[in-house]
Amino acid sequence: RKLIAEPFKIKVVEPITMTSRSQREHAMEAAGYNTFLLNSRDVYIDLLTDSGTSAMSDNQWAGMMLGDEAYAGSANFHHLETAVREIYGFNYVVPTHQGRGAENILSRIAIKPGDWVPGNMYFTTTRAHQELAGANFADVIIDEAHDPQAAHPFKGNVDLNKFQELIDRVGAGKIPYICVAVTVNLAGGQPVSMENLREVSAMARNHGIKVMFDATRCVENAYFIREREDGYQNKPIAEILKEMFSYGDGATMSGKKDCLVNIGGFLALNDAELYQKATQLVVLFEGMPSYGGLAGRDMEAMARGIYESVDYYYIQHRIEQVRYLGGELAKAGVPIVEPVGGHAVFLDARQFLPHIPQEQFPAQTLAAQLYIESGVRSMERGIVSAGRDKNGKHYLPKLELVRLTIPRRVYTYAHMDVVAEAVIALFEQRHLIKGLEMVYEPPVLRFFTARFRPL
């Protein structure tokens, strides 16, 4: 594969340092074998998340100097509003401090206790806010999404039969909206096809059910449509994105991913009445509707990031770099989720460590061991992230994954090679790896602060 050179040159660098194995063993033990609890200074290559960890451009940094910090009516808010209207096509924008700020508001204004919210697989904070507002989450993603080896080109697709079955079972009146994530993080950064969006939108609208996107990685989704769907081969990314969102009524957005900022998000809506309800709540949780918990400079950086994110050469490099890492691992026989997703390579911890039962947290174990081996930080996306159901039983997800999440415009191919070498070295000695037991379990979103020790 001919490497696609970075479509940027480096102007500022942030030195990174390598630690010794004994330093890493002590750091991992002190962090309770939870990579979320490691200190950044002890991490060599940080693949914990692509959220808020991307590099801003000189254009965005210039925007930071143009912060209109007026409490109300900031010029930067109007820039953000214009960018959302132009690029995503939604009428109204409510800025929030990040994605979950928007999820909180959407859930509270749209959900009544006892409602059902179907979605293409769950995401942790999204489902938490839906359940907090009294909804039941229903997974309506196609079966292939739960099979790490299924090579379906659009594993994020909604299974229309599952959606219809839910409507028949609970009634459309109990379903305020369907949440369509583009891409699907926990399935492995998997996209939804335009055809599926069209069909989901038609079915939802026939029943008076709204379509709300989780737009967090929507540009990556647009790239996969351009690459894999007939009729979209040479369409500009911005045009594909606009069509995607034309099938929905709004979106929650974590700007910390595809808007290329370190903090920021928004709730976008088309319905004036819903927007009015959102403005009544945003003042309670985030701030005035014209800043929503963000400084003017942050809104400016996000507005500029929205325009930059639809540049073909930027997104082509981003996706191909992730795919390069996946390819290096697959070539060495390391089990990964196929096809390689948009923002990360997901190691299949079940196949990597078949001798470790799910109750001994194989993905948590693998992430901890990879850090000790190499200083590379990754994230557990398995039974620990899935948490417990209302009756206190562990959810037992089919996907027990370790996510190697690639920040945007931060690492080079040399870093990808170092990561691949480390994972392959660990794979060759995988039979020596032992499981973990959980010694501290928080009640909500336990994966952030849970602690473990080796068995």
Ligand SMILES: CC1=C(O)/C(=C\N=C(/C)C(=O)O)C(COP(=O)(O)O)=CN1
């Ligand atoms: C698909 C999706 C996400 O991936 C997401 C946050 N993701 C994180 C933090 C991640 O590491 O994947 C959020 C929440 O966004 P927030 O971290 O509050 O800006 C919503 N939807």
